[in-house]
Amino acid sequence: MQADKCRTSCRGVRKELVIESPTQRKNAAQGEVEAESPVPVQAKPKLIEPLDYENVIVQKKTQILNDCLREMLLFPYDDFQTAILRRQGRYRCSTVPAHAQEEAQSLFVTECIKTYNSDWHLVNYKYEDYSGEFRQLPNKVAKLDKLPVHVYEVDEEVDKDEDAASLGSQKGGITKHGWLYKGNMNSAISVTMRSFKRRFFHLIQLSDGSYNLNFYKDEKISKEPKGSIFLDSCVGVVQNNKVRRFAFELKMQDKSSYLLAADSEMEMEEWITTLNKILQLSFEAAMQEKRNGDSHEDDEQSKLEGSGSGLDSYLPELVKSTREAEIKLKSESRVKLFYLDPDAQKLDFSSAEPEVKPFEEKFGKRILVKCNDLSFNLQCCIAENEEGPTTNVEPFFVTLSLFDIKDNRKISADFHVDLNHFSVRQMLATTSLALMNGGRQSSPALQDILHEAAMQYPKQGIFSVTCPHPDIFLVARIEKVLQGSITHGAEPYMKSSDSSKVAQKVLKNAKQVCQRLGQYRMPFAWAARTLFKDTSGSLDKNARFSALYKQDSNKLSNDDMLKLLADFRKPEKMAKLPVILGNLDITIDNVSSDFSNYVNSSYIPMKQFETCTKTPVTFEVEEFVPCIAKHTQPYTIYNNHLYVYPKYLKYDSQKSFAKARNIAICVEFKDSDEEDSQPLKTWWACVHKKRLCCSFTPSPKPGIL
Incomplete structure (x- = not known):
């Protein structure tokens, strides 16, 4: 039986020898030797927990208290002192809504709200000088940085x-x-x-x-x-x-x-x-x-003339x-x-621990944008008695924002401007003023400071740019009241002949449309200009807005705008775009340190705010700071903004309507899924509603095609 086993194993070996190559045979032999030799098992390193200083103090309390050198181990009881540092802000009132802390249902939310209103607690260490290197210990005798000069x-x-x-x-x-x-x-x-x-x-x-x-x-x-x-x-x-x-x-x-x-x-x-x-x-x-x-x-000249040799007088010097x-x-x-x-050899520890300062609101390069005028070649007097100034024949609305083609993204919120004449604004249907702010009355303190007349039609905005460079553009998008397609609405403004008859015809149609569809908007035109000369933040004040280009109905998104701006410095590409005859007058300037009378993006006034109704109010526009580590800053003010951008609507699969157009998208926020729940009043960025007291609506609607 053992012979049969041996014979079988030999036959198996003989078959393997026929298949294997000499190199494989050698490697196999080495593997057998290694398998027979014992492999040392490596012991895992023992994990040592760090010393718990407080636990050692508690366990050996009696031994330490009886030790004559206990002062070297125990911290002094009067080592630190706390002081209250009043929170200094640039606003006239708190940025947190009234009664927000009382209405908060979560402890986490309550503690978060406290971080915006509570004062700072500053901890001062009395014996901090003794915590450094031994050569830096305090000494009654003043130590000189340089050795004293010894005179022998x-x-x-x-x-x-x-x-x-x-x-x-x-x-x-x-x-x-x-x-x-x-x-x-x-x-x-x-x-x-x-x-x-x-x-x-x-x-x-x-x-x-x-x-x-x-x-x-x-x-x-x-x-x-x-x-x-x-x-x-x-x-x-x-x-x-x-x-x-x-x-x-x-x-x-x-x-x-x-x-x-x-x-x-x-x-x-x-x-x-x-x-x-x-x-x-x-x-x-x-x-x-x-x-x-x-x-x-004079004396030297006389000495040279009277001296026989100058060497004797030079030797002492x-x-x-x-x-x-x-x-x-x-x-x-x-x-x-x-x-x-x-x-x-003294060590310098002056920069080891920086001076403690409270967190402050950080801003980039601040730019003041002033919107002066928007005029088209198609103008007339819109008054029925033809007594009044010559203005645009219909209302237009401008939206300003910043685009960065280097990072290929939008870097600011929208700033909405209404440059229409008073008589042109009367063409729109009046809207009721809702004194609601998210379902409750606005703060009485703000109502006394912010007057509706001064806040109703803003024309000045402050933009902030954290990373300035020449590839940042200020883009103006122009909208009008919904009345057909973009091509049909822009056609009268692209012709220069017989403008008086065309103006009257457009005016008649605009009055009818404004009464029926005054709350709906449609894209019309766009223009752009550069902001900076270089990466140091020098403003390009000599630059002007480009021609007003007709808005393409197939290029409405931010990505499409970034592609257009990428070709902005190529004249051969921009010459192919259709131009609307008109002019947009907007100037930019630096924001001075003593600039006053402005509110932040949440409409909270600054400390320098003036309550005069005749003084124009400037609005801060929120910046979309890039999400990188070097620009990350702690939040110091309460800011509760949610930006919703409808990108597209797929309507090809429906079969109910053969030719559907003028589709309005309604965005609503509800606090429950019940059928009878009412939509919450939220801020909507429509120009005719951009007022302090009527800036919230339950059903916002974007532009329509």
């Missing part, structure tokens, strides 16, 4: 009178020090209250008699100063209270200036008096030096300069020798 007998000058004279020149003069606020007048941005930084200033006199105004981050003047103002280049010190109280300005010879501010008027006057006194002394010294220079030239160079070399060598001491 071999270094002493033979002529002590010269040393005394030079030492006296350094110790004399005017000195002053104190805290001031420094503003940068030479930066690319304008000086504001935020740009002032508190610095410790120290006025010193140098060995040559000139003065320097050094400034430090703290009162440790032994450190290297953060900067210096050379007063020998200063031409005047004047008071300047334009940006900040108790401020004064140092004017330099190169037309630049330094803006400083004191804490009180008395300190400001003391600094101005001291600095002007130094400038007066410097001026007198310069005049005296000039007079001495003239007499010195040469010996003196050689002596000074030797002393300097010795001093520097000794200082470098002491640098070998590790305690002398």
